[in-house]
Amino acid sequence: xxxxxxxxxxxxxxxxxxxxxxxxxxxxxxxxxxxxxxxxxxxxxxxxxxxxxxxxxxxxxxxxxxxxxxxxxxxxxxxxxxxxxxxxxxxxxxxxxxxxxxxxxxxxxxxxxxxxxxxxxxxxxxxxxxxxxxxxxxxxxxxxxxxxxxxxxxxxxxxxxxxxxxxx
Amino acid sequence: xxxxxxxxxxxxxxxxxxxxxxxxxxxxxxxxxxxxxxxxxxxxxxxxxxxxxxxxxxxxxxxxxxxxxxxxxxxxxxxxxxxxxxxxxxxxxxxxxxxxxxxxxxxxxxxxxxxxxxxxxxxxxxxxxxxxxxxxxxxxxxxxxxxxxxxxxxxxxxxxxxxxxxxxxxxxxxxxxxxxxxxxxxxxxxxxxxxxxxxxxxxxxxxxxxxxxxxxxxxxxxxxxxxxxxxxxxxxxxxxxxxxxxxxxxxxxxxxxxxxxxxxxxxxxxxxxxxxxxxxxxxxxxxxxxxxxxxxxxxxxxxxxxxxxxxxxxxxxxxxxxxxxxxxxxxxxxxxxxxxxxxxxxxxxxxxxxxxxxxxxxxxxxxxxxxxxxxxxxxxxxxxxxxxxxxxxxxxxxxxxxxxxxxxxxxxxxxxxxxxxxxxxxxxxxxxxxxxxxxxxxxxxxxxxxxxxxxxxxxxxxxxxxxxxxxxxxxxxxxxxxxxxxxxxxxxxxxxxxxxxxxxxxxxxxxxxxxxxxxxxxxxxxxxxxxxxxxxxxxxxxxxxxxxxxxxxxxxxxxxxxxxxxxxxxxxxxxxxxxxxxxxxxxxxxxxxxxxxxxxxxxxxxxxxxxxxxxxxxxxxxxxxxxxxxxxxxxxxxxxxxxxxxxxxxxxxxxxxxxxxxxxxxxxxxxxxxxxxxxxxxxxxxxx
Numbered sequence: 001x002x003x004x005x006x007x008x009x010x011x012x013x014x015x016x017x018x019x020x021x022x023x024x025x026x027x028x029x030x031x032x033x034x035x036x037x038x039x040x041x042x043x044x045x046x047x048x049x050x051x052x053x054x055x056x057x058x059x060x061x062x063x064x065x066x067x068x069x070x071x072x073x074x075x076x077x078x079x080x081x082x083x084x085x086x087x088x089x090x091x092x093x094x095x096x097x098x099x100x101x102x103x104x105x106x107x108x109x110x111x112x113x114x115x116x117x118x119x120x121x122x123x124x125x126x127x128x129x130x131x132x133x134x135x136x137x138x139x140x141x142x143x144x145x146x147x148x149x150x151x152x153x154x155x156x157x158x159x160x161x162x163x164x165x166x167x168x
Numbered sequence: 169x170x171x172x173x174x175x176x177x178x179x180x181x182x183x184x185x186x187x188x189x190x191x192x193x194x195x196x197x198x199x200x201x202x203x204x205x206x207x208x209x210x211x212x213x214x215x216x217x218x219x220x221x222x223x224x225x226x227x228x229x230x231x232x233x234x235x236x237x238x239x240x241x242x243x244x245x246x247x248x249x250x251x252x253x254x255x256x257x258x259x260x261x262x263x264x265x266x267x268x269x270x271x272x273x274x275x276x277x278x279x280x281x282x283x284x285x286x287x288x289x290x291x292x293x294x295x296x297x298x299x300x301x302x303x304x305x306x307x308x309x310x311x312x313x314x315x316x317x318x319x320x321x322x323x324x325x326x327x328x329x330x331x332x333x334x335x336x337x338x339x340x341x342x343x344x345x346x347x348x349x350x351x352x353x354x355x356x357x358x359x360x361x362x363x364x365x366x367x368x369x370x371x372x373x374x375x376x377x378x379x380x381x382x383x384x385x386x387x388x389x390x391x392x393x394x395x396x397x398x399x400x401x402x403x404x405x406x407x408x409x410x411x412x413x414x415x416x417x418x419x420x421x422x423x424x425x426x427x428x429x430x431x432x433x434x435x436x437x438x439x440x441x442x443x444x445x446x447x448x449x450x451x452x453x454x455x456x457x458x459x460x461x462x463x464x465x466x467x468x469x470x471x472x473x474x475x476x477x478x479x480x481x482x483x484x485x486x487x488x489x490x491x492x493x494x495x496x497x498x499x500x501x502x503x504x505x506x507x508x509x510x511x512x513x514x515x516x517x518x519x520x521x522x523x524x525x526x527x528x529x530x531x532x533x534x535x536x537x538x539x540x541x542x543x544x545x546x547x548x549x550x551x552x553x554x555x556x557x558x559x560x561x562x563x564x565x566x567x568x569x570x571x572x573x574x575x576x577x578x579x580x581x582x583x584x585x586x587x588x589x590x591x592x593x594x595x596x597x598x599x600x601x602x603x604x605x606x607x608x609x610x611x612x613x614x615x616x617x618x619x620x621x622x623x624x625x626x627x628x629x630x631x632x633x634x635x636x637x638x639x640x641x642x643x644x645x646x647x648x649x650x651x652x653x654x655x656x657x658x659x660x661x662x663x664x665x666x667x668x669x670x671x672x673x674x675x676x677x678x679x680x681x682x683x684x685x686x687x688x689x690x691x692x693x694x695x696x697x698x699x700x701x702x703x704x705x706x707x708x709x710x711x712x713x714x715x716x717x718x719x720x721x722x723x724x725x726x727x728x729x730x731x732x733x734x735x736x737x738x739x740x741x742x743x744x745x746x747x748x749x750x751x752x753x754x755x756x757x758x759x760x761x762x763x764x765x766x767x768x769x770x771x772x773x774x775x776x777x778x779x780x781x782x783x784x785x786x787x788x789x790x791x792x793x794x795x796x797x798x799x800x801x802x803x804x805x806x807x808x809x810x811x812x813x814x815x816x817x818x819x820x821x822x823x824x825x826x827x828x829x830x831x832x833x834x835x836x837x838x839x840x841x842x843x844x845x846x847x848x849x850x851x852x853x854x855x856x
Contacts, residue, residue, distance in 0.1 A: 041710035041803070052570045058428045060572070063421040063805075065775060065792075103572030105557065111575060115553045119546045126542050130535070133456075133527035 039080040047076050047086055050103050051093055060103065171236050174224035175315040175329060178265075181217040181272075182309050184210050185302040189295050196291035204291045208279050211294050214301060215272040222269050225262065225314055226253055235339040237327040238262055238314040244345035244769040246740030251346060254356045258346045261312035263359065267476065268304040270360075271367040275301065278371055278396075286392065292378035293371075300370055303502050311495050345740070345769030352774075354414035358407055362434050365404025366472045369437060371396045372444075373469035376462055380513040385458060385520045390448045397445060398830035402823065404438050409819040420775035420790050422708065422807035424815065427576045432551045433475035439551070440468040443544035450534045453599050455524030457534075459514065460541070462521065466510040473503050478555070531602040536594040543587045550579040577703070581634075585641060588696060591689050592645040595652050614647035630705070638700045642693045649686050649693075656683075676828060684829025691825055694818030701785075701811025710792065712803040722808040724787055725751040729759075731794050731802050742766040746791050746802055750780055762791040762804065783817075785810040 048062035053069045061069055072093075079089045093101040105111040188210035195203030225238070229252045234240040242255040242262065257266040275297040283290050308314065316327045319335040326332070349355065372393035379389040411431060412424035425431065444464040450457045477499035514521070527535060554571045561569045596610040621643040622636055630636065653672070660671035676683040709721045713728040720726075729747040736743065745763040749756065760778030767774070780787040786809040794802035 041712070041805075042708075045708075045710055045805075052572065058426065058570075060421065060426075063419075065420070065773060070793075098568055100558075100568040100570045103570060104574045105561065105569040105571060107561075107569075110561075111553075111557055111569075111571070112579065114557075115546075115550045115579060118549045118553070122542055122545055122549075126538060129538075130527065130530060133523075134530070 039077050043080060044073050044077050047080075047089055048073050050090065051101050052103055053101075170224060171228060171233070171315040171317055174221055174228070175309075175313060177217055177221045177224065178305065178313075178315070179309055181214055181221060181268075182302060182305045184213050184217060185298045185305060188214070188298040189302065192291040192294040192298070204294075207291065207294050207298075211272075211279055211298055212276050214298075215269075215276045218265070218269045218272045218305075222256065222265060225265065226256060228315075229253065229255055232343070233339075234341075234343050235317050235337050236314075237316045237318055240318065240340055240343045242343070242346050244343040244740065246738060246769060247345060247351075248739075251351055251356075255346050255350075257359045257363070258350045261308060261314035261316075263363075264304055264307050264312055265314055266360070267363055267367065268301055268308065270363050271297070271301050271304065271370065274367050274371060278374075286388065288382045288384060289375060289378040289389070289392075292381045293374045296374035296377045297370060307495055307498065311498070342769065345767060348765065348767045348770060348772050348774040349418055352414055352418045354410050354417060358410040358414055360407075361403050361410055362407030365400050365402075365407050365434075366437070366476065368396060368400035368403060369441060369468050369472050372400070372465050376465045377510065377513065380462065380510075380517050383517060383520060385517055387448075387451050387455070387458075390451055390461065394448065395830055395832065397441065397448075398826060401438070401441050401445060402826040402830060404434070404441065405826065406823055408434060408438060409816075409822075412819075413816065417777070417779075418774060420777060422706070422777075422788055422790070422805070422809065423702065424812075427554070427571075427573045429555050430479050432555050432576075433478040436548055436551055436555075437468050437471040437475055439544050439548045440464055440471055443541045444468060446537045446540050450537055454534055456527070457538075458521040458523065459518070462510075462514050464541075466507070466514075469510075470503055470507050473499065473506065477503065529601045529603065531597055531604065531607055533594055533597045533599045533602070536590055536597055540587065540590050540594065543583050543590070547580050547583050547587075550576065550583070554579075585637065588641045588645060588692070591692065592641065592648045595648060595686070595689070611648070614644055614651050617647045618644035632704060635700055635704045638696065638704075642696050642700075645689060646693050649689050652686060653683070680831050681829050684825050684827075684831075687825030687828060688822055691818045691821035694814045694821060696818075698812050698815025698818060701814065702809045705810040707808045708806065710803065710805045712793075712801055714801050719804065719806060721806050722785070723752055724757075724806075724808065726787075726789065726804070726806055727751065728802060728804070731791075740768045742768070744791070744794065746778075746794070746804075748778060748789055748804070750787060760787070760789055762789045764791055781813055783811075783813050786812050 045062040049060055051061040051072070053059065053061055053064055053066070053072060055068050056064050056066055059069075061072055076089055079092065084092075090102065094106070099106045188207045191203050191210060192207035195201070195205075195207055228236050228239050229243055230249055232239070232243070232245060238259055238261050242259040243252045247255070255262070257263040275294075278293060278297070279290070313329050316329050317331075318325055318327055318338040318340070319332055320338040321332055321335040325338050326335075328335075331337070372389075375389040375393045379385050408431075411434070415421070415426060415431075416424040419426070444461065447457055447461050447464055451461050477496065529535060554576055557571050558569050561567050592614070593607070593611070597607055618640050622640040625639050626636055653675070656675045657668060657671045660666055660675055661668065664671070664674075666674065707722045709719060711719045713719060715728060715730060718725050718727045727749040729749060731744065731746040733742065733744040735741075743763055743765055745761050748760045748762065750758055750760055758780060760780060762778035763776050765774045765776060766772075775790055778789040786807070788807040788809055790805040790807075792803040792805050
């Protein structure tokens with residue numbers, strides 16, 4: 001009796017499995033047709049270039065030879081095929097692996113502000129320095145080079161001084 | 169046994185450097201010349217001692233002593249002898265020993281010079297050099313012993329300096345082998361050059377500290393170290409160039425500079441060193457900026473240690489992370505110690521460092537050199553911030569970030585452009601006094617020439633604004649420099665009756681520093697052409713090809729023929745080599761063979777590009793992937809890098825320029841020194 005039931009059960013399972021397989025294949029085919037053409041390597045690399053793998057740090061994803069990075073690139077390809085935009089794909093990687101996946105720090109203001117302030121400080125310091133150095137000094141009314149290395153190169157001034165000497 | 173002997177010699181070297189420090193201080197304080205001489209001899213002894221230590225390590229490396237942990241980690245039986253020797257600087261502890269060995273060589277060279285006129289500097293130069301050396305040798309003795317051996321204990325295999333109880337020496341059958349990336353010829357020479365640059369910058373710093381301690385703060389220390397600084401700059405520049413070439417040939421990203429933290433670590437002392445080379449001229453010619461020169465040389469030294477710290481500590485991850493360990497805090501402490509001590513000395517001698525003259529014109533050469541310094545410092549600030557920003561971000565926000573090339577390129581491009589523009593203006597301005605009128609009169613001809621050249625480039629090559637600005641500046645600087653040369657040659661032809669070649673040769677020979685500098689400026693422009701080419705006009709594509717299929721890029725047709733894979737067991741490498749035919753306009757240009765090498769010992773691969781190189785562009789092909797079973801399909805990444813060869817050509821000319829500038833010119837130097845002494849005697853001191 002049990003054998004008969006088992007046989008009946010097996011006989012019903014087989015067509016069911018075939019049906020499921022057919023449905024799955026049909027779904028995949030429909031999905032594939034909805035995805036459109038497979039993205040090219042160049043399209044994948046255009047995005048991969050802007051991403052960094054957390055394992056092989058300091059190596060952009062588009063040139064990293066490791067297996068992990070190859071899988072990441074395949075993931076980009078799949079997402080492109082699904083119709084996701086560049087920003088959506090980058091956002092996906094940030095959500096999965098953190099901000100370090102991006103080539104540029106996300107908080108651009110903070111990353112650029114500090115060097116900008118430091119450079120501005122340097123400019124102000126130099127301007128202040130020039131202001132101090134350029135103050136007229138009683139000991140240096142004739143601002144020629146005391147070591148005799150710099151003479152006025154303006155021929156007009158030189159000629160004028162020569163003529164003034166002659167008039168004396 | 170021999171490893172223990174090597175460690176023993178290392179310990180003796182450490183003790184000798186410590187003795188040298190204390191003897192020099194004691195000798196100076198007690199005015200005991202014999203003690204100072206003893207310190208000098210002790211310092212001289214460190215070089216033979218460290219040479220012996222290095223010799224022992226090389227013996228162990230070459231003879232496959234895998235019971236020594238360092239030998240096991242960086243060599244294998246399949247490696248050729250020359251690679252086993254260069255593996256000395258291929259790992260953490262060996263490279264620290266290499267640093268100390270080079271430092272001892274430089275320190276010995278310095279102490280062998282005649283010290284008659286500068287006797288008071290000697291003890292303090294010894295102290296600074298030996299403190300630096302003691303720090304690095306100490307790292308080896310206490311934390312990174314290259315002679316540590318492997319022992320088998322009840323708990324497993326463990327490395328130890330001294331044999332643990334109940335253990336036996338363990339000798340593996342083979343080593344792990346050197347990282348394949350480090351087996352490239354460029355990488356064999358690149359670290360020694362960088363290290364030579366690093367250690368030779370210690371010498372100007374040592375003299376600067378000696379000047380501050382002794383109170384002899386005139387420009388004597390600058391004159392004594394000018395040539396050292398130029399040679400240090402040469403080595404560091406050469407090291408950076410070799411690193412770039414290595415990256416281009418081996419790393420397989422189609423570029424030469426990836427703004428990797430460790431690249432930047434070596435680049436930062438170059439920036440301050442270059443600013444220093446310009447700034448010292450102001451002190452020599454005008455007696456100004458003494459404080460600033462001290463600050464620059466201290467910064468350069470601190471950045472040298474910081475650069476070594478970044479590479480060795482593993483605090484930042486990068487392609488160089490093969491060298492990680494836990495010695496970071498000690499480096500950090502040492503940098504802090506040197507910075508605080510140096511700053512305290514500057515404050516102590518602040519009044520003695522005041523300028524002897526005033527600035528008289530905002531367009532004078534010294535003013536433009538100051539602007540140049542500001543730009544170098546600005547680039548340094550960007551680089552420094554870019555390197556530490558990931559740490560700062562993680563520390564304060566807990567967020568890990570990457571600072572990649574886009575940040576550096578955006579932030580430094582305008583600064584580089586301004587710096588190059590200054591190269592065109594500064595040579596035409598006079599020391600002391602220049603006006604808009606005088607400068608305009610000197611500049612108008614090169615300026616018109618540069619505008620005409622830029623218009624021609626606009627009409628024939630590119631309409632990209634950024635590139636056109638770059639080409640305009642390059643044309644201006646080249647024309648100004650050639651114009652300056654022409655004026656000099658012309659003057660010599662008229663006054664001496666020399667032909668053009670003799671006049672050129674003599675002109676350069678009589679003022680090597682100036683005309684060597686001009687050659688450096690010209691070479692920088694060639695390098696800038698290469699950089700603009702690759703940064704703004706690079707094309708790339710990637711595709712999988714079946715045999716006989718082609719890819720087209722920038723006028724080239726690249727046809728895949730076949731791929732072959734074979735093992736070279738004695739070398740321990742599996743080569744996978746593809747064959748590509750290259751055509752342009754239907755004409756066959758040649759065959760390229762991009763390949764992937766797989767190293768059995770380290771289980772790592774190396775991607776070797778196939779490269780067709782001309783002055784116009786490089787066709788650079790990488791084998792990315794292939795089908796090992798059918799050998800019918802392979803994926804290639806192809807770059808066309810316009811003008812990139814100008815970068816390498818410019819780099820070579822750059823080195824020639826430095827050699828010319830650094831070559832001794834005894835006669836001129838003597839005359840200049842006499843003139844300086846006369847001028848200083850006449851010159852009343854002025855407030856800063």
